[in-house]
Amino acid sequence: MQRWEYILKRLFLAIVVLFSVSLITFFIARVLPSDPAAAWVGPRPTQEQIAKATQTLGLDQPLYIQYWRYLTSLLHGDLGVSIKSRQPILTELKTYLPATLELVIASMIIGELIGIPLGVLSGAWKGGALDNFSRILAVACVSLPTFFLGLLLQLIFFARLKLLPISGRISNEIAINYPVTPITGFYTVDTLVAGNWPAFQDALLHLILPAITLAAFGLGLSIRMTRASIIETLNEKYILAARVAGLPRRTILFVLALKNAIMPTLNVVGLSFVYSLTGSILVEVIFSWPGLGQYLTNAVLSLDFPVIVSVTLIVTVFYVVVNLVLDLIQAAIDPRVALS
Amino acid sequence: MTELLTVENLHVVFQTYAGTVYAVNGMTFDVQPGEIFGLVGESGCGKSVACLAILRILPGHGRITAGRILFDGRDLIQARESEMQAIRGRQIAMIFQDPSTSLNPVFTVGSQIKRIIRHHTRASRKVTEQRALELLEEVALPDPLRIMQAYPHELSGGMQQRVMIAMALASGARLLIADEPTTALDVTIQDQILELLVELRRHVGLSILLITHNLGVVAETCDRVGVAYAGQIVEIGPTSEVLRRMKHPYTQGLLAALPSAQQKGKDLLSISGNVPNGLSVIPGCPFHPRCPRVMEVCWQTPPRLAAANPGEMQHQVACHLYSPEVAQ
Incomplete structure (x- = not known):
């Protein structure tokens, strides 16, 4: 019961945060020296056209009325219209957001499935061959520039080995012959649910290189975090007690120690997840992945402020939710942590 | 009676930045089946290290350099890690000083x-x-x-x-190593835990190696006791014998240092000097720099454990005061 109370309280706070974020981004976008009306009309506008557009977009109203209009339509689930494309932002997000989520989640899975076990093992055999290897790997992962790694992978797996596609989410022929019916917007999930095997394979192959490229940074982080945390935990008396009790090393490392040591890693993973939602821009550009990063960057370059505000809000929602989930996980892992 | 555990001439060293620390220097004792054996001494006398060595769970920079540890006739020092894995818990269990940090x-x-x-x-x-x-x-x-x-x-x-x-x-362990099991607890709780150990010995037939710095705990629970100093046993024997007719100047000092009702109002006695830090091996008797009855021989020749009283092999002491050659 106490847990639900806590979740409700946090969600209420989240609404306050969202409100403030919308307020701040809205006003920052409006005070920037730009002319949305001119952008709306297009190149070489006449005075009349601009005046009409100003009226249509409500830009002739005072700022607080503009914000009020924006907020009320937001509450009705209407994110507004992109100034540049004149498309409803919600419709555009339906293609960009799942694409990014699919990429980011895939890269998280790759990064953590490798990073956490590697961190545990190199912490347990500190100074050994595996530890040296994974420390070099971690430094390489964190310091290799994304564009370099992405191009390198393309060079090896596309140009040389001809194993994987170079860019995009799906091949044109496959998209025509085996169309993907959007359900979640995750191509791999949608094709799998529909039993559309050729398209599933194709989507999965397209996902591999960008996901690995994006995973590198998180992989390096989680190796380092897990390693440091497990080394600290292995010095605890209860680990010695478990060894004395004759429990196998595997259990001691991956159950008894890891449960105590995993929280710092999860916190970093959570933060880098949220960061990647828009921070994956470089990967998206290199692999022509139609994601949120590209969407936001284009909006910023063309001062498409309804899009900027909307994407900021979406990222804020993820940030708040991820933090709440992390806190709940922490409370579930460690009974000494009180939810308050 | 055959011993359950025999520790013979055990040497353990640690490699540290300050140099080699000689933590255990030829410790010898044994635990009989169904017995509570007390290992008593000040902090740093090597009693806990000896126990970690028995289970072969010394920290990475610690090494057993000599000696034998026989458990049920098997030498644990020679045992492979997989064999030790089977002995830990199943044959020998251990509990620690601070239970709050020993539970996950x-x-x-x-x-x-x-x-x-x-x-x-x-x-x-x-x-x-x-x-x-x-x-x-x-x-x-x-x-x-x-x-x-x-x-x-x-x-x-x-x-x-x-x-x-x-x-x-x-x-289902047969030997329980209890490393200061009551030190972190309240006095009343201490007694309950000690009673429990004594009772388990009776019911389950458990042998217990009890490590403590508290002579009161020894008097209450142990059948036999070994007094450790600088990584060696200086006196060993049945508890009543050792506590009532202690021979070694160190044991005498330990007992004299206990506060008691008779000494109310007087200053507490202490043994002068400090426990050696183990960075160097003291020549002769390790206690000689602090011993009130030091003789010339103590500077050169390390004493060996020998019968404390003529003809009585149970109670042994490592001190030149009682060796026949010196007496003459």
Whole structure:
């Protein structure tokens, strides 16, 4: 019961945060020296056209009325219209957001499935061959520039080995012959649910290189975090007690120690997840992945402020939710942590 | 009677940045089946290190350099790691000074006990559950069902130590090494835990190697006692004999240092000087720099354990005062 109370309280706070974020981004976008009306009309506008557009977009109203209009339509689930494309932002997000989520989640899975076990093992055999290897790997992962790694992978797996596609989410022929019916917007999930095997394979192959490229940074982080945390935990008396009790090393490392040591890693993973939602821009550009990063960057370059505000809000929602989930996980892992 | 555990001439060193630390220097003692043997000494005398060496769980920079550790006739120093794995828990269990840090904070008491039972017996879920409840009852914990669900931080220190003892029994060990098991507890709780150990010895036939710095604890519980100083045993024998007719100047000093009602108002006695830090081996008798009755021979020749009284082999002391050559 106490847990639900806590979740409700946090969600209420989240609404306050969202409100403030919308307020701040809205006003920052409006005070920037730009002319949305001119952008709306297009190149070489006449005075009349601009005046009409100003009226249509409500830009002739005072700022607080503009914000009020924006907020009320937001509450009705209407994110507004992109100034540049004149498309409803919600419709555009339906293609960009799942694409990014699919990429980011895939890269998280790759990064953590490798990073956490590697961190545990190199912490347990500190100074050994595996530890040296994974420390070099971690430094390489964190310091290799994304564009370099992405191009390198393309060079090896596309140009040389001809194993994987170079860019995009799906091949044109496959998209025509085996169309993907959007359900979640995750191509791999949608094709799998529909039993559309050729398209599933194709989507999965397209996902591999960008996901690995994006995973590198998180992989390096989680190796380092897990390693440091497990080394600290292995010095605890209860680990010695478990060894004395004759429990196998595997259990001691991956159950008894890891449960105590995993929280710092999860916190970093959570933060880098949220960061990647828009921070994956470089990967998206290199692999022509139609994601949120590209969407936001284009909006910023063309001062498409309804899009900027909307994407900021979406990222804020993820940030708040991820933090709440992390806190709940922490409370579930460690009974000494009180939810308050 | 054959010994359950014999430690013979054990040497342990640690490589540290300050140099080699000689922690255990030729320690010799034995534990009989069904016996409570007390190993007593000040902090830093090597008593805990000796126990870690028995289980071969010395920290990475520690090494056994000489000696034999016979358990049931097998030399544990020669044993392979896989054999040690089978001995830990199943044959020899250990409990530690501070029970609050020896229990894993993120698992319930029940899951910790059951994990050990399952690992050692491969019993079914139901049998394991039943056995865990029995064990908690055996260590006299009230409401075992509730304790099973509890996390370690929800229990008091005394209850935590009982849980540790239950976990030590879970694997059916024959020897329990108890490293200062009551030091971190209140005095009243101390007594209860010691009573429990004595009772387990009687019921389960457990042999106990009890490490302590508290002579009161020794007097209350131990059948025999070994006094350790600078990584060696300086006096060993039946508890009543050693405590009543102690021979070694160090043992005498330890007993004199105990506060007692008769000495009310007087200054507390102490042994002058400090415990050697182990960075160098003291030539001759290790106690000679602090000994009030030091003789010339003590500077050169290390004394060996020998009968404290002529003809009585049980009580032994390593001191030149009692060696026949010096007496002449």
